[in-house]
Amino acid sequence: MTSRLRGKAAIVGVGTAGHGEAPGFNAMDIQALAVHEALEDAGLKLCDVDGLFTANMSHTFPAISTIEYLGLKPRWIDGTNTGGSSFVADALSATMALEAGLCDVALICYGATLRSGAGRMTPAAEQPTYEIPHKPRYPMTAYAMAAATHMARFGTTREQLAEVAVAARAWARMNPEAFERDPLTIEDVLSSRMVMEPLSLRDCCLLTDGAGAVVMTRADRARDLPNKPVYFLGGGIASYNRAVSEMPDLTTTAARDSGARAFAMAGLKPEDMNVLQLYDAFTINVILFLEDLGFCPKGEGGSFVSGGRIAPGGPLPVNTNGGGLSFCHPGMYGVFTLIEATRQLRGTAGERQIAEAETALCHGNGITLSHQATAIFGTEAAL
Template identity: 55%
Template sequence: MRHGFPSGRTAIVGAATFGIGRCPGVSAVDMAARAAMLALADAGLSLADVDALYTSAPYEALGGMELSEYLGLTPKVVDCNRTGGSAFEVYVQQAALALEAGLIDCALIAYGSNPASNPPPGVGMTRQSPWEAPYRPVAPISSYALAASRHMHLYGTTRAQLAEVAVAARRWAQLNPEAAVRDPLTIDEVLSARMISDPLTARDCCLFNDGAAAVVMVRADRAKDCARRPIPVLGAAHAVTHREISSMPDLTVTGAAISGPQAFAQAGVTPADIDLAMVYDAFTITPILFLEDLGFCPKGEGGRFVENGAIAPGGRLAVNTNGGGLSCVHPGMYGLFLLVEAVRQLRGEAGDRQLERAELAVAHGNGGVLSSEATVVLARG
């Protein structure tokens, strides 16, 4: 009997996005459905092949059933978890296990949201803990600002180093015709932008736009018969450390320090082997924290690691090559777009932003207020 994660025995065979930027007149479920159909076509499969559905509807608690009904599916497995932006990396882990166990044969992971065209009524992250509400935080920004302030206090991280993350993301976005924001951005413009929650300015914060994405997963033995290059899933792990930021064990250490080493061990690789790091960038502090916790640099060195364009095009490590949540797309939850970009890079389909070497990638999702962390390691095959 096999134990542990089925490294390399499942693969992503289809990937697509839809409606990035603004998608007026199209419902969130329709956006997810359109991305799903594009991903299936990319794989050379159809809805008739799908027997598992994983989704996280933005405003619908029964989103798994909603999308199943919309697509006319009767899945054996359906999941609509609530681990925020990390949900989609969690779905890869869960789908890989279900595929390996023979419970399912084809998993569809899809998401669509249109907060820019259809502003939400006030849900999810706007809820405040009774322990934190008296301090009037701006949710969720103030939670991330608290982590940034602590990192600055302990390790000397500067606002200019935070700004490096935003500028690098914009430089990648300028190479991506799908990115929602592509105009030039400088360190000074980030620093001089309107302060939202000290030390984070408006330029330190992710976009709030529309977008949908989907990926399709099958077992490796079937993947070779699909239309496009299969991208094997080598490792996937997940960790939840808290719900509210006031209960985070250490404001500068995230669950990525747990999920990352587990996923790398499953894959049999180290951070030094990785060519592309797709790490959730809801705010400029998060890539710094995740690069440290995933092992790309020592704890406290993240600010210095990203200096001088080190994670921008031509830098030492390619990070968020689509422009990230800061410049490409962030429709409430961003985790699925990390996976799509990693697949495109590993297939060699990224156009002007294509990396010269793209053999191994990590996609790291974040949910809540640094609460839920999930890491997936992918290979070119």
């Protein structure tokens, strides 16, 4: 059943800043640069923004701090922090606020300088007290447990995990903004330093600086702005747990529910998607999400990604900007799924452009497989 929210809002501007390393800048600095670029892209001004949706890893009160830094006086703010999934969830929240008339121009933004260090994270968020005695290394321990369980239960191999990293790098090599663009082979992934068995260095995301911003408005106004609107078609969120040790099943994430809700709202199915942007903090993420979002049966994700299926030239383009594994990963990655989906649906992705892309699925993952958010976008042809 489709929702009254379907097609009622659209992304009209996107911007990025500080990819890779941004020495001399802090998180708010590069976030502001990305916001400026997004507003310019949208043909709007900072004074037009009356809705703010943000989270970060450097401020206890990120929304209030962003308001002060940018000089905003919004009518509506949302600073909900669910980790890297926050910004995909924000696309749904912004659409609701726009449709309800709580704001007219919604800004979704994020920035961090984790690599250069000019604006390190605040002290680590509280960790589950019943996990701390086991001395886990967050977040690697959580994802290594998921990967090891998937391998033991379904026969998934390290080579299949490596296929995800190699595909991401192949896309990144076509993206001039990507932090890592050198060639990468399956053997390179397998021979890289073991971080936490079974995950090697190349199974893990980058640690970079970076900022991204997205501007949304109601569909009727979007059509009058300079760029081709990218319409929100459906969204969903789901969470089963905070601690990875409390997951009902280490091989099944809440994406099973967030995806189902997004597809129901959009009135679409997995086979209707032209391009996917999946949160790939680790290679196992992509395999889990492809299964849980319905692109292949549970347990078959490893074989599904093999043979270049998700790489350039494959039938299912995944993470066409290079993802968190090769493009950038400044602590939270979700906003970049929205930006790349927008560029693909506008037809402005350059060498990596997917021909005639009309639909895109963005999926965000928060904390240690703790929160999942799915959003589906489309061109006017998909309405």
